[in-house]
Structures are given as structure tokens and as C-alpha cells.
Amino acid sequence: MSDGDGAPGRLSGRLVALGVTGSIAAYKAVELLRLLTAEGADVVVLLSASASRFVGALSFAALSRHPVETDVLELQADGRIGHIVVADSADAIVVAPATAHWLGAMANGLAADVVTAACLATSSPVVVAPAMDGDMWTHPATQANVARLRDAFAYAIVEPDTGSLASGQSGVGRLAELPRIVDAVVAAVAGRPIRQPDAGARPPLAIAPVREEDLGGRHVVVTAGGTREPIDPVRFIGNRSSGRMGVALAEAALGRGASVTLIAADVSVALPVDRARVVRVETADELRSALLETLFGSPPAPPVARFDALVMAAAVADFTPRAPAAGKLSRGEGLSLELRPTPDILAEVSRIARGAGGPGSPGDGVIPRPVLVGFAAETGSLDRAPDKLRRKGLDLLVANDVTEAGSGFGSDTNRVVILDAEGGREALPLLSKRAAADRILDRVAAALDARDAAGQTAAMQERNA
Numbered sequence: 033m034s035d036g037d038g039a040p041g042r043l044s045g046r047l048v049a050l051g052v053t054g055s056i057a058a059y060k061a062v063e064l065l066r067l068l069t070a071e072g073a074d075v076v077v078l079l080s081a082s083a084s085r086f087v088g089a090l091s092f093a094a095l096s097r098h099p100v101e102t103d104v105l106e107l108q109a110d111g112r113i114g115h116i117v118v119a120d121s122a123d124a125i126v127v128a129p130a131t132a133h134w135l136g137a138m139a140n141g142l143a144a145d146v147v148t149a150a151c152l153a154t155s156s157p158v159v160v161a162p163a164m165d166g167d168m169w170t171h172p173a174t175q176a177n178v179a180r181l182r183d184a185f186a187y188a189i190v191e192p193d194t195g196s197l198a199s200g201q202s203g204v205g206r207l208a209e210l211p212r213i214v215d216a217v218v219a220a221v222a223g224r225p226i227r228q229p230d231a232g233a234r235p236p237l238a239i240a241p242v243r244e245e246d247l248g249g250r251h252v253v254v255t256a257g258g259t260r261e262p263i264d265p266v267r268f269i270g271n272r273s274s275g276r277m278g279v280a281l282a283e284a285a286l287g288r289g290a291s292v293t294l295i296a297a298d299v300s301v302a303l304p305v306d307r308a309r310v311v312r313v314e315t316a317d318e319l320r321s322a323l324l325e326t327l328f329g330s331p332p333a334p335p336v337a338r339f340d341a342l343v344m345a346a347a348v349a350d351f352t353p354r355a356p357a358a359g360k361l362s363r364g365e366g367l368s369l370e371l372r373p374t375p376d377i378l379a380e381v382s383r384i385a386r387g388a389g390g391p392g393s394p395g396d397g398v399i400p401r402p403v404l405v406g407f408a409a410e411t412g413s414l415d416r417a418p419d420k421l422r423r424k425g426l427d428l429l430v431a432n433d434v435t436e437a438g439s440g441f442g443s444d445t446n447r448v449v450i451l452d453a454e455g456g457r458e459a460l461p462l463l464s465k466r467a468a469a470d471r472i473l474d475r476v477a478a479a480l481d482a483r484d485a486a487g488q489t490a491a492m493q494e495r496n497a
């Protein structure tokens with residue numbers, strides 16, 4: 033082992049691609065990754081779409097320090113094709129756990145997922161550790177597929193163990209003990225030269241790119257978390273927002289030199305209280321008051337822009353009880369709640385900032401013109417998002433489908449689409465929320481730079497007129 037005793041690991045200098053498919057045993061792949069790393073291997077992970085519903089890409093990315101390949105149609109940040117880079121640079125590919133479905137796809141050369149595509153494209157040894165229900169394993173189809181992989185493709189098969197299975201039954205089909213899989217990888221590469229010692233030709237590192245302080249001198253206001261609307265002193269109507277995306281945005285903006293105000297409703301993550309101005313709120317009404325004061329100052333003074341960009345990531349309730357009870361309600365005969373709609377805070381901010389009416393709004397809006405970013409958490413189609421962007425007068429709208437695996441509330445990752453006022457649409461791959469935050473702030477920083485450049489040009493033209 034390479035850790036602890038100082039001796040080089042048996043996979044020292046090797047790049048091992050770990051393909052994970054959608055078995056209940058997928059969680060064991062996290063430990064397998066650790067064992068391979070302990071043997072000195074540089075590990076890059078490929079996840080089938082089903083696998084990423086069992087284990088999130090973030091754990092693998094954090095432990096492997098490489099972005100995780102999840103989508104066969106997604107290019108790497110530098111434009112390279114991820115599964116081909118892996119196929120061309122890995123010393124071995126180990127598929128563990130391998131599902132019955134994956135064995136069938138592989139036996140037939142069906143390259144619809146990153147794991148199969150990489151195996152098809154590689155000339156390196158492939159090690160396969162199947163895991164499944166006992167009857168699936170003994171089915172002639174599975175056995176024929178395994179035989180083809182072993183005999184026709186010369187893949188090393190690490191036969192599953194006998195023991196208790198996820199189905200509650202006992203039988204053959206359990207993923208082999210992990211040291212046995214590591215030994216099979218070591219045996220597969222034995223005697224072969226290291227395939228690609230040049231790190232530049234291997235998959236990229238997942239280290240967040242060092243960004244210059246491109247938000248230095250800017251005041252970025254971020255809202256985060258879910259509001260709670262009181263029913264009585266002990267009960268409330270809330271939502272599933274964890275505040276992760278908003279806090280990631282605040283952290284990312286701080287990292288890029290911005291001064292940050294974070295208006296936080298209910299969140300389940302730590303807040304950067306030592307580096308940002310943090311304002312805690314509970315209800316939609318409280319969030320509105322705190323936000324308007326932060327952005328424009330207190331009435332009756334005319335609104336002035338006290339911010340450069342607002343990123344409205346909070347999940348603000350659309351409805352609130354019309355008359356919360358002063359005392360705790362008893363169970364009684366049941367309860368009917370009358371709800372009233374809450375104000376559309378972002379639309380109101382936009383009206384004030386853009387000068388299209390609203391309380392105390394000057395004719396032309398505030399100067400300099402702030403950048404307004406909204407979020408749209410949708411379930412299913414994102415079709416309504418462009419209309420929301422237009423209606424609210426936003427510069428950018430970040431839309432995501434919160435029902436998608438690995439996206440939305442409570443998850444550490446997010447797959448978002450950034451829409452802009454010019455009709456542009458940028459679909460980002462599944463990213464950690466921090467990486468998604470940086471991609472959103474790339475757009476904010478660019479919009480602010482464009483705003484300033486336009487302001488300077490206008491001032492010069494005025495001087496020269």
C-alpha cells in the first residue's frame with residue numbers, strides 16, 4: 033500500500049477507470065475507489081445513469097479528484113470527449129458493480145452509457161465484477177453475456193460471492209469482496225508499461241479553476257433557503273429547500289472578491305457568517321423587507337442601487353396563511369387554512385431597479401443598472417422558464433428540474449440551464465453546486481463588465497458630443 037507504510041502501491045503511477053453501474057452494491061464502489069487509491073492508482077470514475085441514482089457523483093469526484101463521467105454526450109470543459117480520453121489513457125477499466133443490464137449491453141457492443149462506451153473504445157484490460165440477484169445471475173442470458181465477455185473479449189471476470197442479497201434472499205450474486213477486485217486489477221496490468229504517464233493527456237483534475245477576483249469591488253446579494261409561513265406559533269408551511277445552492281453562490285462570490293450579503297431563510301448548511309453580512313429571515317414578508325432595504329435603502333428616501341447583482345436562490349413561499357393563529361391550534365374538528373398569495377419579490381425588485389413603476393421608483397430605475405438573476409425550480413419541463421425571465425425583467429434565469437436525480441433540493445449536485453435576456457440558453461452538465469455557482473457567477477461577472485463598458489462608452493460619447 034502507498035499510504036502509511038511508505039512502500040509504493042501495486043498500482044503506483046497507474047490510471048484506473050472505475051465504471052459503476054446501477055446495482056444496490058454501487059455504494060461499495062466508493063470504498064473500492066479508496067482501496068485503488070491506497071494502492072497508488074490515479075482513479076477516474078464513470079457512472080451509468082442508473083448508478084448515479086444509487087450514489088451521487090460528488091463523493092466520487094471528491095475522492096478521485098477528477099470530474100466524474102456520467103453522460104456519453106457531454107464534452108469535457110476543454111472540449112475533449114470524456115470517455116475517449118479515459119479509454120485512451122487508462123491502464124485498466126474495472127466495472128464494479130456490473131449489472132445484468134450492463135453485461136448485456138457490453139456483450140452486444142451497445143455504447144449508450146459512458147461505461148460501455150469507454151470499454152468499447154479502449155485497448156486496455158477490462159475487469160468486470162458483476163453483482164445482482166441470484167436468479168438474474170444464473171439466467172442463461174446473463175451467463176451467455178458473461179461467457180462472451182470472458183471468452184470473446186478476454187475480460188477478467190471477478191465472479192460474485194454467495195451470501196445475503198438485497199432481495200432478502202441468499203444466493204450467488206453478491207459483489208465479490210473488494211480486495212479480490214483490487215487483486216484482479218493488479219493482475220490485469222501486471223507486466224504492462226504505464227500507458228499514459230503524461231497528466232495532460234489523462235482526464236482533467238476536478239480542482240476548481242483558480243478564478244481571478246473578477247467580482248472584486250462588487251456587492252453581490254444572495255438569498256438562500258426556504259421561507260416558513262406560520263400557521264400558529266408552533267407550526268408553519270415550509271418547503272424542501274436546503275439553502276445549499278444559495279450558500280454555494282455566496283461562497284463562490286466571496287472567493288471571487290465580492291462583498292456579499294446573504295439573506296438566509298431556513299437552511300440546513302453552515303453560513304459564512306465570518307466573511308459575509310448574513311441576515312436571517314423566516315417568512316416571505318421578512319425576506320422582502322430585508323432584501324428591499326439591503327438593495328435600495330429605507331423609504332422614504334428614494335431608492336439607490338446599493339448592490340451590483342442579486343442572485344435570488346431562496347425558495348420563497350408563494351402562499352402564506354391569511355390569519356396565523358395567535359395561540360397553538362388544537363386538533364379539534366380539523367382545520368381549513370385560508371392562504372393569500374405572497375408578493376412576487378423578484379418582480380418588485382426588478383420594477384424598482386428598472387424603473388417601470390413600483391413603490392418610490394424613479395423613472396429610469398437605479399444607476400448603475402444591477403444584474404438580476406432568478407431561479408426557477410420546475411418539476412418536469414422547463415418550458416415556462418423563458419416566460420418567467422421576460423415577465424420579471426431578469427438578466428439571467430437559472431432553471432432546473434428538481435425531480436431529476438442528483439438535482440435540486442437537498443442534493444450536493446445540480447444540473448441547470450442558464451437562460452439570458454437575449455434568448456440564449458446554456459445547459460450545464462451535472463455539477464457540484466459550488467461548480468454550478470461559479471458557472472452562474474461567470475455570467476454575472478461578464479454582465480457587470482459589459483454594463484461598465486457600456487457606461488464608459490456612453491460617458492465618452494456624451495463628452496465628445
Ligand SMILES: Cc1cc2nc3c(=O)[nH]c(=O)nc-3n(C[C@H](O)[C@H](O)[C@H](O)COP(=O)(O)O)c2cc1C
Pocket residue numbers: 052053054055056057080081082083130131132133134145163164165168198
Ligand atoms: C433497488 C434496486 C437495486 C438493484 N440492484 C441491481 C443489482 O444489484 N444488479 C443488477 O443487475 N440490477 C439491479 N437493479 C436493476 C438495475 O438498476 C437496472 O437494470 C438498470 O437499468 C441498470 O442500468 P445500468 O446497467 O445502465 O446501470 C436494481 C434496481 C433497483 C431498483
